[in-house]
Amino acid sequence: MRITLSMAGFVKQVTSVILKADILLFVLDARAPDETRNSRVERIIADNGKGLIFVINKSDLVDRKSLTEISRLLSPCVFISASEKRGIGLLRERILIEASRQKVKRGDILVGVLGYPNVGKSSLINVLSTRNAAPASNVAGTTRSVRTIRSRGGITLIDTPGVIPSDDKDEAKLASIGSVDFTKVKDPEAVFFELLAAHPGIIERFYGVDV
Ligand SMILES: Nc1nc2c(ncn2[C@@H]2O[C@H](COP(=O)(O)OP(=O)(O)O)[C@@H](O)[C@H]2O)c(=O)[nH]1
Ligand SMILES: [Mg+2]
Structure with a gap:
């Protein structure tokens, strides 16, 4: 195995x-698809020859037009709403397509979930494991000993998502979508003024103040 x-x-x-x-x-x-990507993580995936699918979650919160724009830049990608359980069938199909590209044996597809805090990794693992889900198990005795959850269609999920630390990203953007806890933001004033500039008038109207 190569770690580059x-x-x-x-x-x-x-x-x-x-x-x-x-x-x-x-x-x-x-x-915030761009802000929740991470080029270093994507490079590690590519360098190790693993398959990558961008899962655009919370698509219930954006309009159709912006979904089309996003899909032009991300490939392959699948739109889902983990909380409304939408797009899950398409995601399963895409996993099977990528698995055959990766020459992974059908019935033996090990899938990992990655992302920044709060993007919906746990919610996704939950919906993927609702039907025919085996209790978390331990695939021991192999080189990839790991706690897994069996899903449908020969898909097995790694039960612990990889949480990407949010300290190397745009703090203002991540705070605005709740991906960093605002109480832990390093420079709250800077974030506040960036949000103010990005959404003119909204904060003033909400609080009934002039800033
Ligand atoms: N509107 C919406 N909220 C979602 C969706 N998926 C997850 N959430 C919410 O986002 C928050 C974080 O979800 P969670 O699965 O814990 O994210 P994680 O930190 O990446 O594991 C929770 O409040 C979820 O209810 C979705 O598709 N749409
Ligand atoms: Mg989680």
């Missing part, structure tokens, strides 16, 4: 999920 980038700077869990999985679901927030 140093592990330094990454949460160990993210890299370990990538190395164990055949296919990675990179969960993005439909309201």
